Amino acid sequence: xxxxxxxxxxxxxxxxxxxxxxxxxxxxxxxxxxxxxxxxxxxxxxxxxxxxxxxxxxxxxxxxxxxxxxxxxxxxxxxxxxxxxxxxxxxxxxxxxxxxxxxxxxxxxxxxxxxxxxxxxxxxxxxxxxxxxxxxxxxxxxxxxxxxxxxxxxxxxxxxxxxxxxxxxxxxxxxxxxxxxxxxxxxxxxxxxxxxxxxxxxxxxxxxxxxxxxxxxxxxxxxxxxxxxxxxxxxxxxxxxxxxxxxxxxxxxxxxxxxxxxxxxxxxxxxxxxxxxxxxxxxxxxxxxxx
Numbered sequence: 001x002x003x004x005x006x007x008x009x010x011x012x013x014x015x016x017x018x019x020x021x022x023x024x025x026x027x028x029x030x031x032x033x034x035x036x037x038x039x040x041x042x043x044x045x046x047x048x049x050x051x052x053x054x055x056x057x058x059x060x061x062x063x064x065x066x067x068x069x070x071x072x073x074x075x076x077x078x079x080x081x082x083x084x085x086x087x088x089x090x091x092x093x094x095x096x097x098x099x100x101x102x103x104x105x106x107x108x109x110x111x112x113x114x115x116x117x118x119x120x121x122x123x124x125x126x127x128x129x130x131x132x133x134x135x136x137x138x139x140x141x142x143x144x145x146x147x148x149x150x151x152x153x154x155x156x157x158x159x160x161x162x163x164x165x166x167x168x169x170x171x172x173x174x175x176x177x178x179x180x181x182x183x184x185x186x187x188x189x190x191x192x193x194x195x196x197x198x199x200x201x202x203x204x205x206x207x208x209x210x211x212x213x214x215x216x217x218x219x220x221x222x223x224x225x226x227x228x229x230x231x232x233x234x235x236x237x238x239x240x241x242x243x244x245x246x247x248x249x250x251x252x253x254x255x256x257x258x259x260x261x262x263x264x265x266x267x268x269x270x271x272x273x274x275x276x277x278x279x280x281x282x283x284x285x286x287x288x289x290x291x
Contacts, residue, residue: 012280019279020053023168023205027196028106029061030213032269039109042211045275046173047115055168058117059176059199061192062102069093081135082245086151086189094189095121098177106175117173122180123187125163128195130154130180130188154180154188156195159202197252201259208256209278210249211269216287217242217250226284230257230291250289257291264289 026046032038049056066084070077070093078085086094099121110117122128133155136145167174178195180188193210200208217225217233220241233250236242242250253264267274267286277285 008281011282015280016052019206021055022207023055023057023203024049024207024209024279025057025059025196025200025203025205026209026211026275027059027061027193028211028269029063029192030211030269032211032213033060033062033102034064035270038270038272039106040113041272042269042275043106043109043113043115045273046110046117047113048276049279050115050171050173057164057168057174057176057199057203057205058106059178059192059196060098060102060106061178062098065102066094066097069097080148080150082248083133083135083150083153083191084189086153088152091152091187091189095179095187099123099179103175103177110173110175115173116171117175118167119175119177120163121177122190122195126160126181127163127176128156128178128180128190128198129158129160130182130190131157132182132186132188152186152188154182154190156180156190156198159198161199161202164199164203191248193249193252197256197261200256200261204260206262207279208253208261208264209275210253210264210266211274212246212249212266213268213270214246215268215285216266217246217289225287227288227290230254230289233289253289257289262290 032042046056067077075089103119107117107119120127133150133153135148135150164174178190178192180190182188197208215224217228219225256264265278265286265288267278271285274285
């Protein structure tokens with residue numbers, strides 16, 4: 001028999017009580033940002049979290065939206081080892097799309113659901129200080145590594161969370177575009193999963209939730225792992241059971257755990273209300289990773 005609405009609410013009650021006051025950093029990206037119904041449901045979920053006493057902080061991507069604008073402008077899209085090569089014209093588009101169109105669309109969607117969202121990028125209040133990312137590729141151990149230049153792709157030096165804390169304390173929901181600023185005012189394109197992990201660390205967040213287009217961590221027999229610890233994940237990485245685009249997500253998740261984040265949850269953002277189901281039901285819908 002399917003649970004009714006009352007049963008679902010009763011199941012959620014102890015989690016709501018436990019999580020009150022908790023800071024939850026959510027990385028929002030993938031197909032969940034493209035489908036209109038999923039966008040609306042995500043906005044409702046984030047608004048609900050704030051209304052019941054949690055402090056959600058959203059870090060978003062926007063790869064498909066960037067690609068669309070680049071195509072319209074006739075700028076070639078190139079990737080180096082999975083990273084978008086970002087020259088100055090591309091960086092202009094990235095900043096415009098992430099910090100403008102995408103960020104403000106998320107803000108507007110949450111505000112329409114009754115939330116109080118405020119859009120930020122890494123330049124605001126010196127939020128994300130960054131430097132140019134250096135990529136080393138070594139195919140032959142007998143030769144020195146090759147240095148690959150990905151352009152204006154950055155890595156995080158420091159997060160200054162004051163502006164996030166100020167907004168959260170005053171009832172607002174920060175929505176953050178992963179664009180960082182260098183020491184000399186340069187603008188850098190930074191991986192959204194990386195930024196989400198660093199922000200979770202800086203806020204001493206209890207939860208880091210990564211919305212993806214897959215259900216979570218899958219074992220060697222293609223089954224979803226609902227809960228896993230740090231050491232077991234490392235073994236799966238060594239055995240190459242975890243591969244492809246999941247590898248950097250897992251690496252950022254493990255770093256967050258090392259730096260004090262209590263739990264990282266990896267869920268499929270293409271499932272309606274996946275965020276709420278993961279946090280407030282006994283079974284959840286994705287994978288939780290703990291120390």
